[in-house]
Amino acid sequence: MRTLQTLFACWCLAAWIGVAGANASHAGETSHLLAIGLSFDRPINAGEAPAVVAMSDGLFASEGLAVTASTTAGSPEAIARVASGASEFAIVDLNALIRFRSRQSSSPIKAVFVLFNKSPYAIVARKSRGIHVLSDIDGKTLAIAASDLSAWLWPALAHRNGINLAHVKQSTISAAVREPMLSAGQVDAVTGFSYQSAVNLRDRGVPADDLAVLRFADYGCAAYGFAVIVNPDFAAEQPDAVKGFVRALIAGTNLTIR
Missing domain, CATH: 3.40.190.10 (Periplasmic binding protein-like II)
Known part of the structure; x- marks a missing residue:
């Protein structure tokens, strides 16, 4: 994964620009798809390559999802956006989610897919x-x-x-x-x-x-790295959309590696 992230750093940014343009140009063509908001916890870099590939190559669309991505100032902000429902999904540091969930009044947000099985x-x-x-x-x-x-x-x-x-x-x-x-x-x-x-x-x-x-x-640090989280209300109402999102992201990961 380290080599993958390094090799695709510049390519990913170019693809991201292309995706942003495609989202603006083809908004009308995706009206039949379920609109999904995805938050990244930082400015775009190669760590998000699988999601960018899934967007640019139509993998989310093949699952009936119209995914629009945005960036935040860090995992706590991205988690807060998912908790409030401003975004259905986010890619965040799983250790930040653990800290969030340790609060007594926190929303029961769960990770549905681990993108990095080791902390970076x-x-x-x-x-x-x-x-x-x-x-x-x-x-x-x-x-x-x-x-x-x-x-x-x-x-x-x-x-x-x-x-x-x-x-x-x-x-x-x-x-x-x-x-x-x-x-x-x-x-x-x-x-x-x-x-x-x-x-x-x-x-x-x-x-x-x-x-x-x-x-x-x-x-000796056994911590996980980045994971995909989902708004709990959305997950309860749209379980098939959550499964489709994860399938598309896995396909995007495999395509990025190839």
Whole structure:
């Protein structure tokens, strides 16, 4: 999946632009289809490739669904949209859904399909700064973006791997300066997605062989990654539409891989 996401990053954006245009041009042709709102939890990137393929290749339409996608500012916002009924479906971080469901008054939203069977969380570091494996983070400076959900799992991961958090100089930064700060040598490592931060750093001129991508999943973190969630009222009223949505997304995943 990591290779898939990297290879399709630019292609996915182009396809997304094409889908947006197609939605505007052919709205009248889909009047007989069930209108579905799909929220992405971030600006479009290759992680959403299966959904974009399902839209652009008519896989949702073959299931009787007219899917219109929109982006949000993060998983909490996308989950809130599904809870309110503003969107029928969303692709979100499953760990954010768990946190949402832990609230006593939360809507009983469920995940109906796991798109990433492993979390993409990773620590991305510079080997030239002396970091090759996770234990090398001891005594180094680690920057974590304020909106990064991996921040909630990092303490447990450190404990599991015998890392004393008091020995790690941790700072909270904006996601917008995460890769620039690492490429400039202002920090030794950052948290991010294994398939995304490394590509961003390469594009900033950091040699690939200087990057250490330390995936949480490789160091004992069993968390899932992204999943498809559905509004519970919609699921109860339209169970066949939910099944059709998942079938189309699976077909989109297989087509993307091919």
